[in-house]
Amino acid sequence: MGSQEVSTVDWQGKHVTVAGLGVSGIPAARALHERGALVTVVNDGDDERARAQAAELEALGITVRLGDGATLPPSTELIVTAPGWQPDKPLFLAAAEAGVDIWGDVELAWRLRGDNGRKAAPWLAVTGTNGKTTTVRMLASILEAAGLRTAAVGNIGVSLLDAVLGDQEYDVLAVELSSYQLHWAPSLRAHSAAVLNLAPDHLDWHGSMEAYAADKGRVYEGNTVACVYNAADPATEDLVREADVEEGCRAIGFTLGAPGPSQLGVVDGILVDRAFVKNRQKQAQELAEVSDVNPPAPHNIANALAAAALARAFGVEPAAVRDGLRNFRPDAHRIEHVADIDGVAYVDDSKATNTHATEASLAAYDSIVWIAGGLAKGATFDELVTGAAKRLRGVVLMGADRALIHEALTRHAPEVPVVDLDRTDTGAMSEAVEHAARLARPGDTVLLAPACASMDMFTNYNKRGEAFADAVRARAETSA
Template sequence: MAETAAEREFEAALAGRAVCVTGLGVSGPAVARTLLDRGARVTVLDGRTDDATQDRAARLRDLGARVLLGTETLPEDTGLVVTSPGWRPDAVPLVRAARAGVEVIGDVELAWRLRPAGQTWLAITGTNGKTTTVRMLEAMLRADGRSALAVGNVGTPVVEAIAPGPDGAPADILAVELSSFQLHWSSSLRPHAAVVLNVAPDHLDWHGGLDAYAEAKGRVYAPGTLRVVNAADPLSRRLADTADAAEGAAASGAPAARRVAFTLDTPRPGELGVVEDLLVDRAFVADPATAEELATLADVRPAAPHNVANALAAAALARSVGVRPDSVRAGLAAFAPEPHRISPVATVAGVHYVDDSKATNPHAAAASLAAYPSVVWVAGGLLKGADVEDLVAAAAPRLRGAVLLGADRARLREALDRHAPDLPVVDVARSDDGAMAEVVAAAAKLAEPGDTVLLAPAAASMDMFANYNVRGDVFAAAVRALGA
């Protein structure tokens, strides 16, 4: 049963209601099934007609949904639209719904309104680090004996987590990874605690600019939500300030949201941070004049600065629901890093090769480059309009060389010429299946023992590869071939 009276009313009103689901990607089928289970009359739209979409459509038709492929025409009797997160606000069905006064929500908002009574949500958003942080949080919660599940943009649709699990009950706590798209379509979401890890330019074509992108991220700091803030990130702090001001202006009489921060420096009262080689808590302690040890830097894998920040953010969310310090450490020990995130590949002739193909924007690449003192940088792909000047200027002192590939490699080369004019740079123009082998061979020639050859592209992969996973796999295969 849904949590509040308004949410119970919303759930009851789904029976017989005409609901349009836009998109048959990851979340669309799960949303359609959830609505069908509650008696809604479901129509699913998708402009694609490929074989995979046809298969999903056939399965939903078997369950009683109407599925329209190759069209984006909103049914006239639609009373509610639940959109997949990738659909832009200017998509035809969503514009027509707005003009007709039909509410448009996303899969996360639907799940929030239908969540079972007593289920706690801990939310993570940010430009980079979301998946790592949500997985760390899940591990900490489970180490503490909690019934917890990582969901959302991490891969498992949130609507699947509000249904009974294998043991017959939904998870008690959800660690929810939220994209800016999902937050854009969420209006009543009120997590118990939430963090904005960082904000850097990304998805600006979807949102229309950095301010709108940041505003979508800031929605996670909802009224009453404990706000976990990255003390080193100006936009994380600003979004919390804005939420604090809005909540104060509302003056509803409800208790104000508490705010804590995390830092890579020595923490002040109300913060989690680092003292020598220890991760410590001065926020969720009886006496903030004291610090409680949570873990050591050696417990964080890999212990790159940005990953230590991820661990502190996860620890703050875990501590907000009473997770014990020893469970934070045990969770970090149990955490297995996701592939293609500063993942060591091999050491060949004294040179370390690292795959951070997930560094698909300049902000992520900067964090990765900062983790190594002497780097041969493998970069390039689709920059999607991102500015690389600050990235290259900051990284230049630690670069031994660079090997560039992909559609926008010229922009990286121009920035390197300005900020590191004497740096050896190899430009790989080919884009066929053998391109990465040439890239790795060129990097190996530039590197010396003790250097790190780092794939941190700062760009998307789709100009040459199906996705960043394939790009990382091809890089790793080429590295292993060096030592064969």
């Protein structure tokens, strides 16, 4: 199916099982029911919230089965699943045995785009282990600066179904896609797409690094204009080579160095384009200054280049790239400067929940007191510590798996002082900030970049970042 073609499905009387309540399951169930499908929602949980959600759907005539997400309902012709449900769940094994297709919410949105009678907006898609949300929001800002009707949607928290079926008309959508979503999106065909980077993550879900990479690579399938890859990460270029794309689709690299032909890069503090110019062998187009990127940390400049590449693939003029980057404001807890106290900067990068993100965060500063720890999710820390050792003034560790980081520090940075907080309550953050402040010297950065998930101590990374910011602000008040 070509990129701009719209698939039509006769939903009337079709037995569809929706797997999972929540941000994707409920809109999917409603959309299918409105189109005449006979919808059954199955959900593992049976708590108060699930029962309230079920009551709303049942009032519409949708069947809901709580506490039983394992059994395939009779007569099921299609399953639409929430992205987080693992492929080895009994429900899916039963579906495979019965020859029943499984779609994710992204696949359903792709199939339903244009269903409301309007022209389907093309998708500019972004995936990768880290930087997806920032890149998609940068891209949306650039597209808006170009005067285009757009939205940042998908894994960013805005339902794709709502975007494609809502009242708002769009010229183009900036779409963040996770590996989970791509796994369940077999017919997705983007206008252009980017894989920002690849590092081990969610391997318990995918089963192997190879399977994880293959799911990320699905984003390139059927691209019509550009497959954007990271020149510093050969695995992303490999995925481009393996993709089956439309004739004429180009491979476009981005690099923090001087770009070659068909690349975007950086020359003397200027973001430049040697991909979407008439004579890319000899010419380069200035897009923006590094100072236009907020914050101008190396990995964030890479995000900006990827966003610029996708926007240029869509025909956006250079001035809109500059204006869009200037207008962009990063989300909270992503290299967010909280305060300067006694010559020390305090930075919240609670979103750095894996080693790859933390590596990029640590590389942005010269002298660091690092606050780290939490749930390691099977990660190892030797490579991370080895790369950062020379930048570390000191380290404060907390959380369930802090010993794994401590052991790596002992092996590869034995001279760096380490404070090991033997507590996993939320109040530990205040103590961590106090210890970090004592270790820091003027000119240093106290950096919360945990390299771990937060759920051992906090509800999510946002709450962890808020606890850090609160502790820093409390210290600022006492130091004033």
